Amino acid sequence: MINYGLLGLLMGLSSCGIYRQNVVNAPLLQQKGHTQISGHNSFSGLEVQAAYALTKKLAVLANYGDMGTKIENSNNNYFNKHSFKEFGAGLYQKRETGRIREAFLMVGKGTSERTRIRPDSTGKSLSGKASYNRFALQADFGNTKKKLEHALSPRLLGVHYSNIVDNTRSDYKDLSNFHIYAEGAVTLRYNLLNFLQITGQFCATLPLIRSGGGYNYYYDFSPFNLGIGLLFNINLSKPVN
Numbered sequence: 001m002i003n004y005g006l007l008g009l010l011m012g013l014s015s016c017g018i019y020r021q022n023v024v025n026a027p028l029l030q031q032k033g034h035t036q037i038s039g040h041n042s043f044s045g046l047e048v049q050a051a052y053a054l055t056k057k058l059a060v061l062a063n064y065g066d067m068g069t070k071i072e073n074s075n076n077n078y079f080n081k082h083s084f085k086e087f088g089a090g091l092y093q094k095r096e097t098g099r100i101r102e103a104f105l106m107v108g109k110g111t112s113e114r115t116r117i118r119p120d121s122t123g124k125s126l127s128g129k130a131s132y133n134r135f136a137l138q139a140d141f142g143n144t145k146k147k148l149e150h151a152l153s154p155r156l157l158g159v160h161y162s163n164i165v166d167n168t169r170s171d172y173k174d175l176s177n178f179h180i181y182a183e184g185a186v187t188l189r190y191n192l193l194n195f196l197q198i199t200g201q202f203c204a205t206l207p208l209i210r211s212g213g214g215y216n217y218y219y220d221f222s223p224f225n226l227g228i229g230l231l232f233n234i235n236l237s238k239p240v241n
Helices: 002-012
Strands: 033-042 045-054 058-071 076-093 099-116 128-143 148-166 178-191 196-210 226-236
Touching: 033 196, 058 099, 076 128
Parallel strands: none
Antiparallel strands: 033 045, 033 226, 045 058, 058 076, 076 099, 099 128, 128 148, 148 178, 178 196, 196 226
16 A cells, blocks of 8 residues: 555655756667657656767767646645756766666756745745756666666766845855765666666765855755656667667
């Protein structure tokens, strides 16, 4: 039986904060010309992703996600908005055993907003907005030999917050804007057809440090993300083995 209380708690934790994980793009590319396009739905909203193998070793990828406007059905009557876009490049290697290794450097930009729909008792409309730039170093370790594929993706993130507008509090003005996070994602994919897979992913985030040492909790983050999607594999030169 599904524990709906626990599921609701996870969704609540993952819908707060300025920084939210996107679905980790772990393409597991196999050869030159391998092209991958996918769509996902997660706690962070809808997302589309793409990856392309430029050569036998070099690849590029891109991600775009948009949570839209999410209403919180609570006494506070808040709505949340979030969007994120990212581009990256890196190296991949496939071995005869089916094991694939990848490493990517990525840069992305996100925006978040949390606004109270109704003014408070003083007539004040409470709102907080912020942007952030994210720099990521990501590794993927996967296997594509079996019908059920899997990938493990550890990554190290540098996140710089900016353009903060918040009339609910002012302590952020004295805080560091640069933070370092560690993330890890586990991805499972099942082959429905030669070119089509269904994919699911769990991702967790751990704050490590801010510039100047320590960590502050103004820049709350979403600690978990769960996503499900469909993934299309195409090859522009020859069929993928």
